[in-house]
Amino acid sequence: MGQAEWVTVPISTRDVDGPIYFSEEDWRTIEAAAARIIPTDHHPGATEAHVVRFIDRMLAGTQFVFAAADGVGFLRMEGREEKAWTERIELRRELYRSGLNQLRELSSERFGSPFVDLTPEQQDAILEQVSGEPKPTKFTFDTPEDDGQGGAPAGNQPVNEDFLSFFPLLVLNTRQGFYSDPVYGGNENRIGWSVIGFDGPPTLASTMDGSYTTKKYMIVDAEWPYERHPEVLRYRRP
């Protein structure tokens, strides 16, 4: 059955409270690691966004890969695409399994306790070791750009996660869980978006019927030549 004919299954990433894929222990470990990747401060972080639920649902199988367009239910994948995603998810499960083992072993060796019981500083030290790089330092406009590990945006191409190792995959998945549409299990109440000031859609359906619009952030009355138009000339001036 072709992709256009895939049926929508009325399931939600929130049907179950806790893990579907992870063990309770793994769930808590990933939750704790994600909380160091996007920490909670005066704004919510990965914990409040339920990033671990996002990751758990991603690893649970092909049932949560593609949300239905309106966000009510998920597409039941079929055929070659379903097989390719089954293989992809299995590969990610292996990466998470070995990554979790590494966290477990390092925490025990260095601090004699499970990762979840370590102090935030100890957890950061473990994550630094897993990543093989020092923990990123604060960005300033004077920092040379080769200091940070984040690269340029992918431009106009899809992002391929298939070649990532455990730590960069965990970092990217944490980001995805914090910022992707809540339908995938994270970004609870769209708190990820509120942290950075993205006035995103209340629902996926609202992007389909025109009810969600970004118009108020534009200068809709300006006409070309823009640089001489009064709306531009007086923009944000009292």
Place this chain on the structure above:
Amino acid sequence: MKTKKNPEPVDVVIVGAGAGGATAAKVLTEAGMRVVGLERGPWLKPEHASGDELKYLNRNFIWQDPKLKPRTYRQNDQQEAVVTNFSATPQVVGGGTTHWGGMVPRMTENDFKLRSIHGDIEGASLVDWPITYDELEPYYTRVEWEFGTSGLGGANRWEGRRSRGYPTKPSPLSQIGRTFATAMDKLGHSTFPMPQGMVTEPYRGRQPFSENGFWQQYPDPGTGKSSTLISFIPDAINTGLYDLRSDCYVSEILVGPDGKATGVRYQDEDGDEWVQQANAVIVCGGGIETPRLLLMSKSALFPDGLANSSGQVGRNATFHQYSFSVGLFDRDLTDPLYGWSGHYMSGCSFDFYETDESRGHILGSLIFPSNLGHPVNWSFPGRPTWGSAAKDADRELFNHTMKIGILLHDLPVESNRVDLDPTVTDAWGLPVARITHTPHANDFAQEKWQVAKNGEILEAAGARKVVPVNMERITGNTSHELGTTRMGDDPATSVVDRWCRTHDVPNLYVFDASFFPTATGINPALTIMANAWRCADQIIRVDSRGWARR
């Protein structure tokens, strides 16, 4: 594999239903011809689309899955090619017009005669187009009006003669466009509204877009963004003469003992194999899949692949490259840019398009400002990736970043090519396309100069920090695949003639961007559609005389 009765022969079978294939289908069926369209991808509808970043940008809902449809890449013949998702382009009904941002500027008059202007360039295979701007102009106008576009006629002063303006007004100005236009003016440069494949006013039964901001790389759930999916394909279907079969993968173009094409062999979604016979075959699979199909169609008569007596099939490949400078603005000093509002880009300039040899290179590109993406994929070089540093950077800069990009006008080079990988196969067991590509020195010079210039514009706009993002190689990140069945008058040096008919096989045509003799520094879709219309007219007027009645 079952054996069933093959479908009835038709006038024309068109491989692919993107920009070129759908335009041909519309023009031919409206002239009364029976056409079968075979598209290897699914027929997704607008109601399958919504503003879901993860689905479209990270989980590749409309992009080919590289596990199923890999490609390989190497720099030169001495290297072993490696599997790379080179030039991912949606393989769906509507093709690249589904995910695109809809940039539809016209080529300039000079773009048609670059060899006359520049002479022989060492290491490049520069040629003139066998047609002129004036020959294409009426078709540019037809496409702009039939397809649905927005823009301001006369605002681009580098454009050639234009017989008519745009059917709908330019899309609204975003903060990014405002910032770009004022900075360019400050530097003494000009800008104009980006001509776009969208309608901004009610037009031909379509409603203007909703400004949901999910534009570049997202198919449109409404009828604002123009795609062949919602325009030319319905037009063709409404004639009752277009039978479009999606999820149908063509593996071979068949030829008869007289050396003429008889039809194609394809597999449907159930794996059943069919032969579709036709009076003529038009290939529109894109500049990578089209030469791949020609090269796979080997026979006793055509041992080196179909239409390849010149040995030029797959050669002279150009891909553009999207490079840019990123501007980071200080939120204590600058108003938010809200890059996610509007339509990804806003405004453009042709001030650097035509050659100025004092820059140290020839040719040039249009430039245009755009956002850095939605929250998941938003990034900039040097962004801290985790911990409070990462959170701070996201919080402080997400609404205070933009970029100014170029579309590299890369030179054709004969050794840059697409052929069949000798070992890697796709999920159907067929050899995949292998890309062999090294940019010309002029490509690097042009790219470096323009990216630096874009950085100066960002500085003039008030950016606190500017980061150039230069290419190390060409990656196919524009989804523009050009030049691989070059158009020309001489059968020894080109694959298709001025009507995009192959020199070797008189009833075989290529209507996608494979025909581009040179790359241009603009997006190709408008030119693909205008040229497909022009060449389809020739089939109707001349080539179809004497065809068996279907």
